[in-house]
Amino acid sequence: MRLVILGGGESGVGTAILGKKNGYEVFVSDYGKIKENYTAVLALNGIDWEDEKHTEALILNADVVMKSPGIPDKAPIVQKLIEKGISVISEIEFAIQFTDAVTIGITGSNGKTTTTLLVHHLLKQGGLNVGVAGNIGKSFAWQVAENKHDVYVLELSSFQLDGIINYRPHIAIITNISPDHLDRYDYDYNLYIESKFRITKNQTESDYLIYDNEDEAIQNWLKNNKIKANKIPFSLTTKPEKEGAFLEDNNINSTINNEQFTMPINEIALEGKHNIKNAMAATAVSQLLNIRKQTIRESLTNFQGVEHRLEKVLKIQGVQYINDSKATNVNSVFYALDSMTSPTVWIVGGVDKGNDYDELMPLVREKVKAIICLGVDNNKIINSFNNVVDIMVETSSMSEAVEIARRIAEKGDSVLLSPACASFDLFESYEDRGKQFKQAVFNL
Structure with missing residues (x-):
């Protein structure tokens, strides 16, 4: 099986290592320059690569292609692959087939990184063997190649979700949706919204979708589309019908599996209304994975926040x-x-x-x-x-x-x-x- 990887950055090199480990013939091609630290890793692993060009003869003979999220679908080489009927997928889609780990997928226009790191912090404090990947840190594929973790918290951009066929997170979070990256979606907001909801498209009745119940784009989509996953809304203004999180008397209240969790918002380390929502989403995940209430409370109190975000x-x-x-x-x-x-x-x-x-x-x-x-x-x-x-x-x-x-x-x-x-x-x-x-x- 020939695996061609477009893009020699973090996700590309991680995928190359995982592919090689699983017996693929691997080739990495980058239209830009590949950084020296990555070329060194490729050489060390005996993986063929090229940069500052795409040699079609070495790419169009692929069985499967992993495209890095930064490369648009409109790129000529991608168009040629699609015309030839060659499967073009994302790193997450490629890597998931080689791990049994439970994944929590987090997407949204804003709050993804904070929520991802907050969920990771809560689960780690709760004693789980948990990794964090996606748009953050060491690539998911690379970590899977090293058999690192039982649970992964993945920050997923719309570009990563576009390349998904079978991937399904056990727990999905959509923090919110507002117009972003519209230049990649023909300036059609609905295409971008569809892209975000790909996170739940393969979910089953045993999975969960956690989402902002005040977000207009999310509400409209859920009204017009059926999903199989269990819905867990969070909101600052309305109580959920069954399960979910809400704000009352300056307390976060979250009810999951008949278990109730309450915490005053002034004890949360992160400031701002949007961070109350991020904390609600992270709390819901922790409850679903049976983290002790005391641990959730302590973790929300001592979380350090994200560099370059307020x-x-x-x-x-x-x-x-x-x-x-x-x-x-x-x-x-x-x-x-x-x-x-x-x-x-x-x-x-x-x-x-x-x-x-x-x-x-x-x-x-x-x-x-x-x-x-x-x-x-x-x-x-x-x-x-x-x-x-x-x-x-x-x-x-x-x-x-x-x-x-x-x-x-x-x-x-x-x-x-x-x-x-x-x-x-x-x-x-x-x-x-x-x-x-x-x-x-x-x-x-």
Whole structure:
């Protein structure tokens, strides 16, 4: 069996190792440059590879192709594979056939990473042999190759779900759905929503779907489509009919399998309404997997949070600097601004994915005293908010943006990096953007 892998990054190399271990003839092809640490691993494992090109003769003879999530379906090489009827799947789909581990699949436009790491934290504290993978850390395929864990918590993007045929998580979570990555879905929001719901399409009556019951896109889809999985909703405003989690008198209440769990929200380590929902989802998973209530409580209290997600960096002369570089869409920024309790200098901008800034208007009016644009093309941001804030500045480097923010901010204010955009115009990644922000703050 010939396994061809498109993309020589984390998921590609992990899949190559797993494929080789299971007797496949493996070839890795990357249109860009493969990093040296990965080429070294491929060489060590005797796996053939190429970069900066796709040699069709070596690709179109595949029995199965694993496509890395960053490569769009519209890529010419992918189109040729599809025309030839060659199966193109995701890393998760390939790897799942080689493990008996229970998986918890987590998707959504926002809150995926926080919820994934929170679930992992709760299950680990509960004594389970649990791994975390998907969009985070060491690839799922790589960990399966090393037979690491009994349970995996997987953060799954819509791109990873697009390449699924048979994969079914025992527990699926959809944190929320808002327009994102529409450039990859022909600017059709419904295609993106369908993509997210692929997470439950293979689930059976013995599986569970945990979801935000206040989310309009989720509600509409569930109204119009039947699923087999047991539904477990969570909400800040409504009680579930049977099982699920809700908010009452500032307590999280979660009922699963007739077991009730209650905890005051002011004891949860993470701040903000969206994090109450993330905590509800993680609690429901823990209850389904029979983690002790005391352990759930302690874990929600001592969880550290996620780097680049509303991360408090430093307080300088009474001004709090906050790194929310992971906010790459408007909905993420909505959560960030919503959780601000002081006048805010907002650093925003980057590569726009088709953003509509209208939903931020009330929050910007109420909380933002100045906007610092950080991007190559800031026209859309300027046009949206020019009449809403008094101060609007354009910058093209992080150090400049942070220095201007320092001059504008007064004691008691916050400086928030929450870009609403991808980072690729000025930075390597949102992590690089967040690290540069923190470095610039440390240099003040």
